[in-house]
Amino acid sequence: MAVKEYLIPENLYYDQNDFWIKIEANSVLIGITEEGQKNTGDILYLELAPAGTVVRRGEKIGSIESGKWVGNLTAPLSGAVAESNPAVTRNPRLVNRDAYGEGWMVRLIMDNPDELGLLMGAREYEAWLDEQLKSEEGIG
Amino acid sequence: MDLYNLGRVDWIASQSLYHALALLGREGLIICYPDSPYVCLGLHDDLDHEIDQDFCQSQGIPLLRRETGGGVVYLDDRQIFYQLVLRRDNPLLPLRRTRFYQKFLNPVRAVCRDLGLTAEIREPADLMVRGRKCSGNACGDIGECVAYVGNLLLEFDFQTMSRVLRLPHKTFRRFLRQAMRSHMTTLADWCGPEVAHSRIAGELIRNFAWELGEMVPRIVDRELEEAARQVGERLTSRPWLEIPGRRPAARRVKIAEGTYLAELVVSPEERYLVLKQDETEIKIRIEPFEEVAVDLNAYQGGKSDGSQGVFDS
Numbered sequence: 391m392a393v394k395e396y397l398i399p400e401n402l403y404y405d406q407n408d409f410w411i412k413i414e415a416n417s418v419l420i421g422i423t424e425e426g427q428k429n430t431g432d433i434l435y436l437e438l439a440p441a442g443t444v445v446r447r448g449e450k451i452g453s454i455e456s457g458k459w460v461g462n463l464t465a466p467l468s469g470a471v472a473e474s475n476p477a478v479t480r481n482p483r484l485v486n487r488d489a490y491g492e493g494w495m496v497r498l499i500m501d502n503p504d505e506l507g508l509l510m511g512a513r514e515y516e517a518w519l520d521e522q523l524k525s526e527e528g529i530g
Numbered sequence: 531m532d533l534y535n536l537g538r539v540d541w542i543a544s545q546s547l548y549h550a551l552a553l554l555g556r557e558g559l560i561i562c563y564p565d566s567p568y569v570c571l572g573l574h575d576d577l578d579h580e581i582d583q584d585f586c587q588s589q590g591i592p593l594l595r596r597e598t599g600g601g602v603v604y605l606d607d608r609q610i611f612y613q614l615v616l617r618r619d620n621p622l623l624p625l626r627r628t629r630f631y632q633k634f635l636n637p638v639r640a641v642c643r644d645l646g647l648t649a650e651i652r653e654p655a656d657l658m659v660r661g662r663k664c665s666g667n668a669c670g671d672i673g674e675c676v677a678y679v680g681n682l683l684l685e686f687d688f689q690t691m692s693r694v695l696r697l698p699h700k701t702f703r704r705f706l707r708q709a710m711r712s713h714m715t716t717l718a719d720w721c722g723p724e725v726a727h728s729r730i731a732g733e734l735i736r737n738f739a740w741e742l743g744e745m746v747p748r749i750v751d752r753e754l755e756e757a758a759r760q761v762g763e764r765l766t767s768r769p770w771l772e773i774p775g776r777r778p779a780a781r782r783v784k785i786a787e788g789t790y791l792a793e794l795v796v797s798p799e800e801r802y803l804v805l806k807q808d809e810t811e812i813k814i815r816i817e818p819f820e821e822v823a824v825d826l827n828a829y830q831g832g833k834s835d836g837s838q839g840v841f842d843s
Contacts, residue, residue, distance in 0.1 A: 429626045431654065435574045435776050453574070457654045457787075459627050460573045460599035461671035526624040 397424045399490060403506060404515035405466040410490065411509060414497075417472055420451075420465075421494040422485055425519055431456040433482040438463075438474035438495055445469065447505055451496055454482075466509060468501040531738075532558035533745035535731060538607065541568045545596055546762035547750065548613035548679060552672035554757055557620065559738055559745065560613040561731045567606035567687075569694050571595040573670060575602055576775035582696045591694060594765050595773070598670035598679055600655075601784050604694055608685040608716075610730050612638065612738070614678045622742070623676060627669065631655045634678045637737030638665055641682065644733050645721050655680075656787040662715035663786035682734075683716040684725055698781050698793055701816055705803050706783055706791050713785045713807070 398404075403411040408426025412419040427433065435455040445451050445465040452463035452474075474496050478484045485493035500506075510518060534547070544564040551558050569581060569591055577583070577593070580602050586593060591604075605611075614634060616623055623630055635651050642649035642659060649657045649664065657665035657680075667680035692707040717725050739745045750758070764770055782792035794802040794813070805812040 437574070455572075455574050455599050457599075459654075459669050460597070525621070526626070526629075 397490070398512045398516055398519075400512045402490075403466075403509040403511065405509050406518065407464055407466065409463075409466045411466055411506075412494075413506075417497050417499050418467060418469075419494050420467075420496045420498060422489055423515075424489045427486050427489045427493070430454065430459065433485050436479050436482040436485070436495070438479055439471045441471050441473055443471040444501075445471070445498075446501075447508075463495070465498070467498060467505045469498040470501070471496055472499050473497040531742050531745055532556070532748045533735060534558055534560040534562075534748055534750065535735060536560060536562040536750070537727065537731070538563055538565050540564075541566045541592065541605075542594065542762040542766060543758060544605070544611060545570065545594055546758040546765060547754065548615055548677050549597060549672055549761045549765065550754055550757035551615040552675035552677050553761060554753065555617060555674050556615070556754070557617055557675070558615050558748065559735075559742070560615075561610070561734055562613075563607050563610050563727055564605055565607060567604065567690070568592045568594055570603050570605050571771070571775075572600045572602065572668070573597050574599070574775040576777050577771050578696070579775070579777045580696060582694060585693055589690075589693075591690075592766065593771055595771050596668075596670075596679075596765065597672050598668040598677055600666065600668035602695065603666060603681075604687065604691040605681065606687060608687070609681040609683055610727055610734070611679065611681050612734055613680075614738075614742075615672075615675050616678075617675050618671070627676060630678065631667065631669075633741055634669075635665075635667065635680070636741050637734055638680065638682060640737040640740075641730060641733040645717065645725070647717075647720055652787045654787070657682075658786070659715050659720070662713055664715050664717070682730060683714070684727070684730070685716045685718045685723060686714065688714075695783065697783075699816075702781070702791070702793055702803060705805070705814075706785075709789075709791050709805055710785055713789050 404423065408423045410421050410423050433454060433456050436452065438452040439445065446468045448464050450462045451465045454461055454463055475494050478493055478495060539562045541564040544562050548560050569586060571577065571580065573596065631654055632651065635657055638657055639649045647659050649659050652658050655667040656663050665680055665682045669676060669678040688707050688710050691710065692703050697703050735745055780792050780794065782790055784790050789807045792804050794804050801816045803814050803816060
């Protein structure tokens with residue numbers, strides 16, 4: 391499925407901060423979507439919470455800087471960081487190059503699986519993106 | 531839109547007020563300039579890597595780390611700042627935040643136009659007059675708001691800017707000063723030194739109102755003043771300044787969008803200075819224990835060969 395030119399894999403969850411969430415055995419992998427990385431532009435710097443960090447949904451799990459924008463990365467789910475991807479902190483452009491693969495950011499042990507119900511599936515995310523893009527076109 | 535046309539302010543206030551507005555969740559446009567010089571680091575700059583702290587201390591130049599992006603800048607009273615704070619849910623803000631730069635920079639372009647200068651945006655956020663940068667801009671999420679901040683150069687102290695940076699040797703410093711002079715420009719270059727802050731401030735306000743709607747003049751109230759005092763203490767505190775940041779392997783200084791000066795060390799005996807502008811590159815060998823005098827204008831440059839990765843990160 392694609393919104394305009396962007397890829398939205400079916401087997402992932404999404405949130406409104408353009409994170410994708412992939413459920414694995416007893417943890418989730420988190421990264422930025424293709425749409426998210428395009429919106430951000432060339433990523434120059436990434437800082438991710440180290441393993442062991444406990445976060446609640448909506449709390450900071452990292453910081454990101456692109457050409458001329460800096461912002462916080464906020465956890466889409468509550469839990470404990472099991473691992474952050476050293477490859478993307480060494481080379482943040484991996485996120486631009488392979489958002490759903492080598493560009494993953496954090497592996498999280500979920501604290502409350504019920505929170506998955508607050509996320510979007512691929513079709514919901516597509517619809518949400520469409521809505522955002524339409525409102526942006528309206529702004530001009 | 532609330533307007534804070536503040537004129538000359540304390541140097542810390544020239545950064546802390548917009549942070550305070552954002553942290554309070556209040557929108558507004560601030561126009562100001564600092565009463566004394568300082569060095570301002572971007573959120574992810576590394577203090578030790580970037581700054582010659584001994585020089586800054588000896589000259590009494592204080593340091594501050596802002597929460598927006600971009601690199602180290604030397605700021606003084608010959609620049610004018612425009613700082614716009616919007617709540618993240620403001621419908622003016624497009625999905626792609628960097629796209630808002632166009633709207634944010636239109637008023638600054640209009641000011642240049644009023645002065646008879648054609649200024650073009652070099653994406654994402656530099657403003658160029660005849661291919662030379664005259665205004666640097668950055669943005670960042672602060673609290674529940676986004677702050678877009680920039681400066682317009684009335685004049686610029688290239689000498690001190692090249693001095694406050696930690697650089698590998700004097701040749702790099704001299705070359706940097708020349709490169710900045712070649713690739714940056716100021717209003718004084720075109721209009722003479724008599725352009726007054728008040729004139730530029732008035733033009734900025736008029737043009738921001740055209741872009742963003744009615745401006746309602748405000749004063750700095752007690753809530754804002756107290757929040758700015760607190761955030762100012764934090765932005766200038768040693769623990770905040772010393773937060774580790776990016777430390778690229780090669781020393782590289784960004785001069786303008788797409789223009790960098792870097793040192794390429796092949797071996798202790800074989801070192802080069804590389805000035806890269808988009809796909810063009812000037813590469814000059816530095817002789818051991820010998821300083822080189824280079825006239826940048828004498829070099830045409832050649833197609834970039836990538837210089838072994840010094841510009842990759």
